[in-house]
Amino acid sequence: MTLRPAPPCFATSASAWRNTLKTAEERARPRRNGKAIRLALLAILVIAGFAALGAWLAHRWTHVEVDDARIAADVIAVGSQAAGRVTKIAVIAGDRVAKGDLLASLESEQAELQLKEIDADIARTAAEQSRLRAQQAMVRNQIDSRRTAARAQLEASEAEHSAAEADLATVKNDYERMGSLRRVGMISLQGFEAARGRFLTAQQQERRSAAGVRAARAAISVIEAEAAETNVIERQIAGLEAQKNAFTARRGQQLVDLGHREIRAAFDGVVDATFVDAGEYVAPGSRLLMYHDPRKVWVDANVKETDFAKLKLHAPAKVSVDAYAGRTFKGEVARLGEATTSQFALLPSPNPSGNFTKVTQRLPVRIAIEQDAELLRPGMMVEVEIDVVD
Template sequence: MNKITELRRDADERKLDRTEPMPEVAPAVPLEAAEAPPARWRRRPLRIGILLMAIAALAVFGGRWLVARWSHVSIDDARIAASLVTVSSEVSGEVLAIPVTAGERIEAGELLVSLDPEPAELVIAGTEARIAALDAQVEQLRAQKDMIRSQIESRLAAARAQITAAEANHAASEAELRNVQSHFDRIATLASRRIATPQAKEDAQARLDTARQQELAAAAAIETARANLDVVQSDAGQLAIIDRQIAKLAAEKTGLEAERAQKLIDLRSSKVSAAFAGVVDATFVDQGEYVTPGTRLLIYHRPDEVWVDANVKETDFRKIRVGAPATISVDAYPGREFRGEVERVGGAATSQLALLPSPNPSGNFTKVTQRVPIRVSIDTGGEVLSPGMMVVLSIDVGN
């Protein structure tokens, strides 16, 4: 305790021995300068003004952001889309020429791909030769039919005439038979009275028998003539057979004509032309390649018919209405804004259209916000917008 006291005393003595410097007297200054506020006080209103402007700007932009968040749905993964038409080969053949390249503009009717037409031309020539042969056979059968018809008509006329003659002969034989029968009756009566001789009766009987046989022969001749008529009429069935042969050849000709028509289509298909004016997006074959039906040749689209395809969150889907205006910013044209409107909304989420949907059979479920596809029209304003370009889409849903 004494030691501590001694230490404190020594410290006090050292303080007393230290000489303190005299304070310096400030030089005299003018009264105006003495009354002026410090510089930091002069800068304070400027700082306050800047702060107020910053707060006002933050309020304005923040308000706009809040209004935009409430009245607009923004999608930043949208793309330009179009109807990409894939042109495929309808026939087999070697590619003789493909005069267009990717990125080239084409007009409607312009030649896109030329295939070798020779196989189709050969098949068409062979088919036409077979059709000509069938036509010759048909003409031959028709001539044969005309000849048979003429012969049958002549034979029918002869048979009918023969029947008429036989009937006339039979009528004459019947008249002769009646006459002979009457004569025999008179002779028989006279012979029974012993007026006529037995020889006269025998002669009358002989004449009667002959007349009867002649009448029977005349009747048989009628039947023969009628039978000949039936034979001739049955020969007319050959005309029906010829008609069936002609019909068969006509059916074969129809089949060949259909085959020729198909080959003519194949021949026309060997020249692939543009169905509409557009832009070639890609080609898949080169000159000299052999293609088969269904082989992709190229893809092209109409540059003036493009739109925006986007996928909107299901939480924002209820806000989207068909006809809602939209503002579109295309990455390829920074600083430009394009106008459009919602054309249609999808009927199912994109997950339902996946090639391999996930039914989640294990029960381990993680809820993920789904996306629903929508389509938005776009006024290109004369600019060239290619399918696949990225855009930022802002849809006005405030109304």
Template sequence: MTKMDEIKPAAPEAKETGETSVPDLPKPAARRSRVKWTRLLVVAAVLGVVAWLGTPWIIARFTQVHINDARIAASVVTVSSEVAGRVTELPVLVGDSVAAGTVLASIDQESSQPQLDAVIAKLAATDAQLSELENRKGMLTEQLAARREAANAGIAAAEANHEAALAVLQNTQTRHDRVVKLAEQNVSSQQSLDEVNAALATATQQERAAYAATEAARADLAIVEADAAQIAVLDSQIDSVRAGRVAIEAERRLKEIDLAHRTIDASFDGIVDATFVDVGEYVTPGTRLVMYHAPENVWIDANVKETEFSRLRVGSRASITVDAFPGRTFEGEVIGMGGAATSQLALLPSPNPSGNFTKVTQRLPIRVSIDADGVELRPGMMVEIYVDVAG
């Protein structure tokens, strides 16, 4: 056990050597100064980071309108059947790229083609009948023209003969009168008187015969003119056949349209978005078959808050990000602004019969173009828009 007398002598040695066992401590004032500067540096660094991160947000707050209720839109075309029948071919699948003219679907043509063939045969028979009537009309016209010419010639000849007969009759009558006077004076013989009487009778009969021939020639011409009425009858028949042909032609056109509608082709280059039927299904007019869209013709439909709507203008430039392509920014501009809030366009109205009312910020639709730059954007993709309103 250590005694107190043994410990005490050690104390003077420590004083002699000038050493101490307690370390020197920093002065309190210098330590507080370092802590203060450290805190100031941390606060300054934090403020710098906040300013660096917050300044763009503050600038964007006053120079841009941010819209996140936006989607890619396109002219999505739904192709429906225009005829009834069974689907015999559906060569496209969802996601397929189709060129204009590509067959999208085919519908049974088993009965349509024979019906068209029957109408075409009926049309050919009508054309043959029309041709026959027109040929008959042509032949009759030529025959009547020849008969009319002959009748006119007969009339002319008969009239000439009649004129000659009248001249002979007048001459004979003059001779007869002269011989009668001579016979009354006993200058002419009875034989001469008998001869002129006979000659006068003959001349009279000849004139009557010539007159009758003239009338007969005129009657022949009347018969020819009466036969000419057959042309009018033929014209009526031709008009009737032509009217029937117009109806048959219309029927043929309808059958051709029906047959053409049984093969459904793509009207533009596009991408198939959906198919609604399978091969073998029976469809009726109006049944949806295929839905597709043109990938190069896309835009953005967005809904902007009414409180920010007045800041937008048609033509305002916009920066666009697409959720499906992170890290990429597309350019566009506002190309249309809606005239009514989306709540007014809803299928189900939201009346307030109870009297309780909660004011909700309404949204109005706008349309924004987008430069896809070769990127295949699909309808319905979510996007975010930053519209520049600084100008």
């Protein structure tokens, strides 16, 4: 006998329907919750995006960003002021030096020999001057003695001549008186001749004394002429003095040249590079090495001309160094350029054809920045944000 399934009852059908509805509701509820979550997340992302966009626009409005910037310093090229062979390079790149430290030295043997030769010339000139001064003093003493004797002789001759003139006047009066008496016959011829003889003798004596005066004066003239020899010696001494001054000047130049053969640091710093080795020959002006003071650095930035009008002196700036990611340094605008960088190009770009393409120019701006543990080194690339809000 075949068994047939019993027909479902109404209660069983209602229960199954309720279970079916419940299952559908449970399946639909997660779908509604996920959609709401997605909408909420989308709203949050949109709000965050607008907030980020607003912050970015506000930052762009209140700051000028420059990526064409680098650390700069006064990197000094040390050159040779003398010619010669390099005997020593006392430093290498990276060495720290203090003011006065030896950086390099050149051979100095020939310069020292030349200095000794100049010293010998100075000594020889000084000795010749001493000899001439001694000769001049001796000549002056001799001339002074002879002048004194000649003047005494002149005084004696003049006194003798005065006496002879007085005697001649007396004898002449007697002779004239005797002549008058002889003409009237009051004296004998013998008495007249005796008076005439005395007159002639006195006349000759007066002439001899006058000649003695002239001779004494001539002797004084000769002595004075010889005294001019001391002036010649004085001129010789002056000429030697000029030579000695020239030798002294050459000696000073030689000392300077010797000083230039020891190249020393002018300030505290660090060596950046050396360009010669010991044994090489260098000429005046040859570059030996470069160094800089690591405490004195700044940022050279090239700002677009469209942003230049926003900048002001002492405006604060934030510097990000490529070498130190995530670290920033504080600075401020220290100097604004007066001409664009294109004005200093080695190869200017004229436009004779008339085909012109306008290009935004850049102007140099210096940013003062404080060194921090000497981390900032010349040539490092940086990015600068300059605050342009009043």
